[in-house]
Amino acid sequence: xxxxxHSMTVEPFIQMLGNLSNILDKAAAHAEAKKIEAGVLExxxxxxxxxxxxxxxxxxxDFAKNSCARLAGLEPPRFEDTEKTLAExxxxxxxxxxxxxxxxxxxxxxxxxRHIVLVHHPLTVKFALAPSGALIGLFEPPREVLDTSREFFxxxxxxxxQSMKRVH
Numbered sequence: 001x002x003x004x005x006h007s008m009t010v011e012p013f014i015q016m017l018g019n020l021s022n023i024l025d026k027a028a029a030h031a032e033a034k035k036i037e038a039g040v041l042e043x044x045x046x047x048x049x050x051x052x053x054x055x056x057x058x059x060x061x062d063f064a065k066n067s068c069a070r071l072a073g074l075e076p077p078r079f080e081d082t083e084k085t086l087a088e089x090x091x092x093x094x095x096x097x098x099x100x101x102x103x104x105x106x107x108x109x110x111x112x113x114r115h116i117v118l119v120h121h122p123l124t125v126k127f128a129l130a131p132s133g134a135l136i137g138l139f140e141p142p143r144e145v146l147d148t149s150r151e152f153f154x155x156x157x158x159x160x161x162q163s164m165k166r167v168h
Contacts, residue, residue, distance in 0.1 A: 005112055006105035009071060013064040014100050020060065021093045028086045038085050055081075057089045061096040068100055070116045072107040 027041055042054040051059065058081050069076035077099060083089045 004105050005071060005108040009108070010068050010100050010103050013068060014097055017064060017093050017097050020057065021090060024086050024090055042084060042086060042089065054083060054089060058083060058092065061092050065096050065099050068103055071111040071114065072103050073114065
């Protein structure tokens with residue numbers, strides 16, 4: 001029995017988003033029971049440098065729909081990031097799941113051979129599936145970034161090598 005790209009991507013994303021939706025149901029019930037104002041839970045962060053709960057849910061949905069669409073060779077749909085309440089976040093999850101359900105195994109056939117290129121100035125990222133099935137991301141910073149940060153990379157490499165020596 002072979003494993004399809006669809007079964008490794010779309011199906012787990014649908015299950016994960018369903019779990020996330022259930023967690024938000026519990027959060028909504030908790031907020032109602034404790035009389036927590038709308039918008040409070042959605043704006044919480046575990047640490048100051050983290051995104052808010054609302055932003056993390058938006059990004060989770062974006063990652064699921066964008067990666068599956070690109071593997072299918074499609075342009076992913078754009079969802080505006082305007083959700084502010086748990087109900088709106090639930091709707092975004094549902095919209096993402098609805099989109100994922102439109103992707104068929106046939107659309108993802110051969111996805112393991114596709115190369116995906118994303119260009120976000122100034123960074124180009126190329127993705128490919130390794131023969132093992134692992135997703136590989138290859139980053140290609142522009143020349144000027146390489147020139148100005150070469151010293152940083154050399155220093156980081158030396159620090160990494162030193163830390164590896166201490167472990168062994």
